[in-house]
Amino acid sequence: MKISLHNAGKRYHREWIFRSLTIDLSAGESYALLGPNGSGKSTLLKVLSSFLRPSEGSVSYHEGTKTVDPDDIHRFISFSAPYMELIEELSVREHLFFHQRFKPFLEGLDVETCLAYMGFERHRDKAVKSLSSGMKQRLKLMLAIGSHSRILLLDEPATNLDSEGVTWYHGLLAHFRKGRTLVIASNREDEYVMCKHYIQMEDYKI
Numbered sequence: 001m002k003i004s005l006h007n008a009g010k011r012y013h014r015e016w017i018f019r020s021l022t023i024d025l026s027a028g029e030s031y032a033l034l035g036p037n038g039s040g041k042s043t044l045l046k047v048l049s050s051f052l053r054p055s056e057g058s059v060s061y062h063e064g065t066k067t068v069d070p071d072d073i074h075r076f077i078s079f080s081a082p083y084m085e086l087i088e089e090l091s092v093r094e095h096l097f098f099h100q101r102f103k104p105f106l107e108g109l110d111v112e113t114c115l116a117y118m119g120f121e122r123h124r125d126k127a128v129k130s131l132s133s134g135m136k137q138r139l140k141l142m143l144a145i146g147s148h149s150r151i152l153l154l155d156e157p158a159t160n161l162d163s164e165g166v167t168w169y170h171g172l173l174a175h176f177r178k179g180r181t182l183v184i185a186s187n188r189e190d191e192y193v194m195c196k197h198y199i200q201m202e203d204y205k206i
Contacts, residue, residue: 001063001076001150001181002027003048008057009204010043017043018204021057027150030182032192035201041185042081044201045153048183049079063150073151078103080144081155086136088129092120095128095139103147106176117172118142133160141169145176152177155185166190 002024009019017040025031025048033041046052047059050070061068061076068076087095096111105114115124118138128136137160145152158166173182173194184192 001061001068003151003181004058004060004062005047005054006058006060008047008054008059010040010047010052011055016055016206018201019056019206021204023199025181025183027062027181028179029197030177030195031184031197031199032195033183033185033199033201034187034192036187039201040204041187041201042083042155045079045081045155045183045185048151049077049153050074051079076150077153078144078147078149078151079153079155080140080157082137082159083155084140086128086139089127091125091127092131092139093124096143099143099147103143103149105146106148109146114142114146117146119168134162134165137161138165138168141172145172149180151181151183153183153185154191156188156191157184157186158188158191170194 004024005021008021010017033044035041043052047054050073061070061073087098090098093111093115096114100111115121128139141157144154157169161169182195184195186192
């Protein structure tokens, strides 16, 4: 799925976070949003997800020759970010079952295979609130990357992951990202090393 931004900008109160951004994110390609903290990476991801609307300009979505209504784009997007909340009262297994009711997993994945990919077979009945921060991040990434979606948006995906977890993240993404439009917001090279295209957020400051 292709995403097009035309003269897009976002501001909070009187401060412009980014402005005059015109770019096409081609279907199946991979992009890294780069810049220091506060440069607008997370804000742009939220605009791309249609969670936020641009303050000026436009964002549009195209599946082949068809344009997708921004109000429907959530059906085509998976999103993972450190600030997104999990349902802590559910067990890991319950959370996976709950998630797939709203966002089905990719072909070949189900609750049991997701548990196996995460290495959580022994933790399936643990409450999410009892997991370590690194385990919670693995669950967030599994839910996003393992979901059936055309667009995959990841904000600082290696947050709370140790070196083994980063290797796991690379493997999971390599296995399941084929054919999807991938956008990663990061200032750590090990998070976006697989991306082919870079967008420097500092270029869109006024």
